[in-house]
Amino acid sequence: MITFVPPPHLLDSPRGRHWPPSPTAGPPSAPPPTGVDVAIVGAGPAGLAVASALWHLGVRDVALLDRDGRPCGRFFDRVDTLRQRVLRSPYEHHPGVEGYRDCELLDFARLHWSLLTPVERREIRMAQSGHRSVVPVDVFEAYCRHVATLHHVEERTWKADVGEVRPADDGVTVLGDGFALHAPYVVLCLGEERREAPADWWDGAGTPPGVSHWDRPVPSDARRVVVVGAGLSAAHLVANALGEGKEVHWVVRAAEERYQCADVNASFFRAEGRARFDGTDWQDRLALMGGHRRASVMFEFRPLLERAEAEGRLTVHRGRAVTAVAPGRAGSRAVVLEDGERVVGDHVVLALGTSVSNGEGLLPAEVVGARDGWPDLDERTLAYRNSPRVFAVGAAACMVLGPAARNIDGHRVATARVAGAIAARLEGTFEARPVGDLADREIARV
Ligand SMILES: Cc1cc2nc3c(=O)[nH]c(=O)nc-3n(C[C@H](O)[C@H](O)[C@H](O)COP(=O)(O)OP(=O)(O)OC[C@H]3O[C@@H](n4cnc5c(N)ncnc54)[C@H](O)[C@@H]3O)c2cc1C
Known part of the structure; x- marks a missing residue:
């Protein structure tokens, strides 16, 4: 095909x-x-x-x-x-x-x-x-x-x-x-x-230094950036950092990133998709919402990100859940993964959705x-x-x-x-x- x-x-x-x-x-x-x-x-x-x-x-x-x-x-x-x-x-x-x-x-x-x-x-x-x-x-x-x-x-x-x-x-x-x-x-x-990070990702209130969310600018002097998230905002952050010559680590919880036109199936934009919610019981609607809306990235990003990965400018940590964001050495930040591995960067950007x-x-x-x-x-x-x-x-x-x-x-x-x-x-x-x-x-x- x-x-x-x-x-x-x-x-x-x-x-x-x-x-x-x-x-x-x-x-x-x-x-x-x-x-x-x-x-x-x-x-x-x-x-x-x-x-x-x-x-x-x-x-x-x-x-x-x-x-x-x-x-x-x-x-x-x-x-x-x-x-x-x-x-x-x-x-x-x-x-x-x-x-x-x-x-x-x-x-x-x-x-x-x-x-x-x-x-x-x-x-x-x-x-x-x-x-x-x-x-x-x-x-x-x-x-x-x-x-x-x-x-x-x-x-x-x-x-x-x-x-x-x-x-x-x-x-x-x-x-x-x-x-x-x-x-x-x-x-x-x-x-x-x-969407904010879970409360137990770091100690204390407020976002710690060296960490930001997708809706804030990324400091231009960061050379090594860690992006967390699997959606379109994460893809833009990754592509922007690559475009500026930064080294990028991308942490994706799913087994692999998804390339798709939209986060939901196109039928939900039409009457027949909406009809699936008419008269449906609450649990079925919840299941539809959970099962049919998943973070994804526009197709156009695929060649760009695959090339960067092949060239070693981008490292994708697939199937890895984050458990914490901790201080690293010399002002750096470490994203701590489930198995204890630490992905370290000058700056961490969280794109966890809305x-x-x-x-x-x-x-x-x-x-x-x-x-x-x-x-x-x-x-x-x-x-x-x-x-x-x-x-x-x-x-x-x-x-x-x-x-x-x-x-x-x-x-x-x-x-x-x-x-x-x-x-x-x-x-x-x-x-x-x-x-x-x-x-x-x-x-x-x-
Ligand atoms: C980066 C990004 C890209 C997107 N791209 C697309 C796209 O291509 N196509 C698409 O269909 N959707 C897209 N979306 C989804 C998008 O968010 C919605 O389509 C659209 O912005 C939602 O419009 P809205 O008016 O519901 O919310 P918003 O655009 O968020 O507007 C809500 C407004 O209400 C204000 N407000 C909230 N609470 C209060 C309060 N208490 N007092 C006063 N004002 C308040 C907010 O400040 C805001 O100005 C995108 C979302 C993001 C984040």
Whole structure:
């Protein structure tokens, strides 16, 4: 059998191009309003998708509250820290609104043809003919800005750290650093936090010197780097260090690293994959989540990493579990493996994945109703079953929509349910408008 391995040059794509500016009013300077129809906590791709869909449904009195203050800011900070230049997801996966005549990601890329490299143009042709293709982060960022402009998201996004979400019968109060906002409905789009190392990997609190996580820059003066983890972030860290001429050790717990398009089977991005979660009992869903989501690396890395290993620039420690990270000699750090072997480096980077923000810490525990770490959500609306005015979009919805809920495409599916439910419930309390007409007029004005 011939296996097609896409070449590593597809991973490279220019960053920071000058895209035609979007005519936006800019971010708001005043503190968040005290009352809106819908408050969205988190302005990542999920929050952007929800705000945009609500806009099309005529729900315009919306506030997005985000620690970072920029739509999709944390997402682009993370990929830029890793120097990730292309997305893992294809052109069809984008936070635009389905069912409206908005410009989709592929249309947007084609409209900016003159700004693209020959490789990027070829990838667009691949996407148009239904083949797997890679999307430049640069194109995706410009597109997200376009979607945010089109739906007036930037001017409704406040930099705010939300500390508490307090549901009551008549509405929900969102409390944060010096503000309180009341809304009939709140959507939590909190994303995922980086997964920390187990508490017993080192003594004391906090990350020790010489150790960092995937979402922090690696010191440029480290000559010998140890990377722990088996996913795409780990692969970027390994490739970056190799590119800088460093000696790299890669510790992978599984028997071997996995090369795959996505961490989950592509069917979970389609209706038939999501259907496997419909009406399935909890244990079966847990098994599906556990068995079908495993860390993997994009195919394009394979030739690059195999060559480095053959040349002795990269050592892969396969099938080795880490038990500790200990101080080494002369300021070095040692990753201690199960059998006691120590892998020593000037610097250790941990890429242990992410953990889902299910609403705990913001909502009362009885509202979250967490079971095995997942919130208790209504299957039809994605509202918290114990508090129907609060909804969740993003990774928190995985036990309803399957593992793709944490990805950009899953946000669109979740958004359709949540935005539709909110708009229907608000009907009568906001001015009903002919949605299609209005949306088209607003878009024409932009
Ligand atoms: C490096 C990397 C690459 C990825 N690549 C892809 C890809 O190619 N394709 C794909 O589909 N998925 C990809 N993913 C998965 C990706 O995380 C999601 O698709 C996307 O970022 C999730 O969007 P989100 O809005 O749910 O979360 P986020 O992008 O994390 O946004 C959540 C926002 O909520 C804010 N927030 C959280 N709590 C609070 C609070 N209490 N108060 C105020 N603000 C708060 C956060 O600061 C953040 O800004 C990638 C993930 C990573 C880490």
